[in-house]
Amino acid sequence: MKRSVTFRDFDTRRMVSYAEYLPESAQLLYADSQWDEQAARRVGRIVLRDVRTGGETVVTDAPGCGNPLLSPDHKKLLYLAAAQGGRQLYIKEENATPRQLTTMRRGVMDPQWSPDGQWIVFTSFAADGESEESLTSPAQGEADDPLAPVVITDFGYKFDGLGFARPEVMQLWVVPADGSRRPKRITSGGSNFMHAAFAPDSRHVICESNLFCDKSVGIATDVLSVDVETCEITRVTQDKMVVSYPNPVRPVFTADGEHLIIGILDEVRNSDSTYPSCSLYRVSIHDGSLEKISEKTDECYDCVQFAYNAGCGSGLEKVRLSSDGKAVLFHAGYKGQGRIYRLELDGDHRPVPLTDGKYVYNGMGMPKDGKVLAARCEIHRPETLCLMDEKTGEIEELFCPGHALTEEAYISAAEDFFFRTLDGRSEVHGFCLPPANREAGKRYPCIVYVHGGPHPFYTYGFDLEMQAFAGAGFGVLYCNPRGSSGYGDEHRRLHYATDGSAYTDILQFVDEACRRFDWIDPDRLGLTGGSYGGYMTNYAATRCSRFKAYITQRSIANELISYASSDMQGQSSDFADFGSFMDHQIDQSVICGMEKVNAPFLILHGQDDLRCPVEGAHQLFVALKDSHPEDFPVKMVIYPHVSHNQPQESRQRAHYYKTMLDWFIKYL
């Protein structure tokens, strides 16, 4: 019998990122990271792999190395590695010693080649007024004081994962690939510039920024073009919101360099969607004129995918121009799948799915000779790198980095099903992952897991956390209730997520699952979820007695706290009087009713969570403890240095999952 998956596998599993395929030598290039027992941490390498023999050549194992990118002619390799000031740019030419190209005071992020291979554009933090000299040399200038007072004068002063806004913002720089000149800063001011890419002329860089917009709207709202020589900035898009956080799409150029293909939100963020669906547009770089080129069909709901647990494709791109220049390839969520679609640029605007089946595709390499590298996974199979035919979608598997795990550990396979909702308006897609090595006829405790958002969706992806719960003897039940994307615009409407529809969907799903699978013990169900899933956990706990234990992760409890303290700050403008707004926010908050909770309740929250502010967790704990001093266990664990996420640091993560597991074992 194989061993079970455990949470320890988070440390030891092998993962890759920034993969690319070199057809001329039949090699895969990627960054990977593996557990180093002695150092007790993961260490990175950049590797070339012969896909025929499986032989690997380590290009570098320099500390902090990653983000490998081949030059357009595949002759030079660019990567980042740790050095003074942060990660710096390195260039390696065949058989030559790697050369360090930058000494940026605050490190380098997101490098991109110019099409002629002469230049690299990258992002590095800079404040207005800092000299190029002091920024391009770590020895110059004083180190930043991380505890310096933060001056706040406008919205957008905090951002989860980045912390509070500092004077330093993301600025774009270019550096010649031969290192003949120091990096040159091509943007300035107090706005962030991101998702940069060179134009085919190698003389302009396009990027996204809120330079011309109200900062309360978003961090990257328009596409801009920057002349590398003169640093002159031209606003390419007007009025429309480009696809940005949390699902950014790097714009791509058409073959002639005259147009950009970009994703644009179908509507502005509104009360019925915190993250609307998107369409692809063709934009003239000369006059900014827009042409919508993708249509929604029954086979394609969107032009991005908001996968909650895709589990593959790190560092890869989401929109690509086909190698013949005639079509764009993009991926979008569809009924639990992550699909890759092909859209002919001069066709009928109807995207054609290239993939189907119970897979998640998430990310593509650079198309070449009619083929493109794609990453995919399945519920029971971790990330696999494949070569896909751009026209037919035909797949050739190249490499499965997590193969060793599937060889030695028992991987549970989920069953999925659809059911019609009680109100008859939609269908909900549910997944049931049985415990590992289960015995026939035996009933098992189960964890109902609600995803965050609410707009992301659970996929057919490999989910190590769920596998580890299955490995510990729990069934895991999860579904995409109303509010989830990937099932059409009606299904994803925001108000369903909070008006009780999604709650009913989840309870109905649990009923359906219990009816279908005799391994589920209906009397030993626990409920958990993060963010919106935490909100739903709080919501359910005040309304039903179905669950015997709750774990709320990074949850929202009080809308009035989130109004001012979340990085997605709220709006009171619909209310003539602020007092009525306050009362209304409280009334809408799941914290009301906490006295009705009747089962052990565990709160997990990151100290640096700026999305669902940690203050909400403190209030939730106190409200529960205040109204239930003795009757059942209430506990909160706060994780320092953790933002709106589960902990990533190895020991913290181990503690986190152990705390969850112990809670469910004890009370289920």
Add this chain to the structure above:
Amino acid sequence: MPVMTVADMARIRHLHDLQLSPDDRLTAFVEDWQDPSDWRSRVCVTGAEEIALCENTHQPRFSDTHLFFLMDQPDGAQLYCLPQNDLQARPKQLTHLRHGVHEYSLGADGRTVAFSTPVWPGEDALAEMTADERAEFQWQREWGPQEITQIDYKHDSCLGVRDGSVMTVGLLDVITGEAKMIPCSFPLDMPVLSPDCARIACYGQPHTGARWSRQELFIIENDTVTALTDGALLSGTCAAQFTPDGQTIVYPAWYIGDNTSEEVLFRISAQGGESVCLFDPENDAVSSGINGAPIRTEHGRRRGFFEVGEDCVWFAGAFDGRGRVYTISLEGKSLPEQIAGGEYSIHEFVRAKDGALITLRGDDANFADLWRNDERLRDSNPWLKEITLGKTVIRQVNSTDGKAVIRSRVTLPAEYQQGQRYPVVLYLHGGPECCFTTDLWHEVQILAGRGYAVVCCDPRGSAGYGLAFCNDEQSWSDEAYEDMMACLEDAAAMGVADLDRAGVTGGSYGGYMTCKIIMRTGRFRAACAQRTFVNKATSYGTGDIGFYSARMDPADVVVRDCLMQRSRTSIIRDIDKVTTPLLLLHGYNDYRCSFEQSEQMFIALKERRRDVPVRLVMFPKENHEVSRSDLLAHRQTHVREMCDWFDRFLKEVKA
């Protein structure tokens, strides 16, 4: 001559922890100052000449022959000693505690030491950490998950969430080096040895739940820890003391009146029994208890509040805006008698055998310095002579309802010229059970240096003016507000303040009042709310005193009702009435008035009153002590931001 500026904050020397050797020959105190990287302290000893010990020394105590003190080491402060006749020798290290000494008491025998130290479960408090243990300890402090199961799990005084340690008392014989810890399941701190060194009086926290932070008085004898009080409402500002015969313990605690309170002294038999209040708090014509909560303008822990004699106690207390020294009988319910006081404030005192009073005393033009009776012994801040200070005028202002007289300190601009009117800043203290005393405070003088008249008043609800004056209701209803306005009007009536150029600021309760004022009147042209409190609904559970201040019976808690009631009584409801430009200064780790309180003000103003300038400055690692204990550069930013904000809106003359 130059005036006081933000840069001068690097020059200030604060004195505290005054001690006298048993033979009266030597006086010791701690001098604190700040260099760019951190606070510094050192023990100074004055006799025939003054000797300063090395940096990072504090808590000096005398035996007959030696000087004991703590010196900071990487894992905490350790106890050292020096012979009094050779203070420049190399100090002898007496403890090697795992996490250092927190507080200690030196016995009259000169060899017994009772100390407190934080202990984490399973640790040997007496063994120093190995390198591996230290790395693990540091990881836990920096990255370790905080597991919370009790409702009173955080406190601003713990710098946030309780860290899992239990303050524990131990005993050390400095001659033999033998040490032991007293096993106890709850925290014990501030140990004091009895005159025969056989017993220890200390404060403990035996309660759980919402009463966790409440302390009781304990006595330790033969390793047995026994509670002497139950529900004593200890103030914890300084350690308890034995009477010379060791039979009685005197301790500071709160006297609770009708919606009001006062810090006073109680006595209790060392065997236990009834506590007796030494004061008759309702009779408050000459004193207002001990301490009196003067606003803390200095750094460092003040200790010398009281001394116990055979049949009486000498104590320091602020009354009517001045820190004075009194004596009171041990009998109980008696009236204190003032033995020292004037146009100055005594911060700490010790009594010499000849009856002389050695004090740390400050006044309007001087930070607290060393005095013997009315003779000044030291000039700790000689640089003050080189700058021009704003002169402070004391005003007695009649309240508009005619029911009270309000003491108002009006500091004139440093370069004041008679007959000219100046922009004015109304500076409100926190608490509200607090008061301004006759002391030099750099923030006021820096404002005066920038050309402002500064009004610091003690409205009704302030401490140090008697029980009735301190009635809490007045702080939150109209009385305090009207008193503040009356004092501002008075500064105009003096011919000093130009009310067309008035600003208002304050911290904590002062920040709350600043926000409340700009929601009620548009008369101020700029406001600066420091560590403010505006929304009770969001502060529930986020600030450390947010929840139990209005706690109901758990069985009756309906969370929605509780939050709604808090929402309806929050001043931020009137945000739309604000027309005054507002600067908010707040520490991110403030667990008293949580940072989100300032965000509520900022976002609501930004969103609803786009015409009103608003600015928020966040101090990342700081708590409620932001303006007092942060790094120099950050404290300077704090003051500079405030001054610059007023300059921006008050300096131009209205057309």
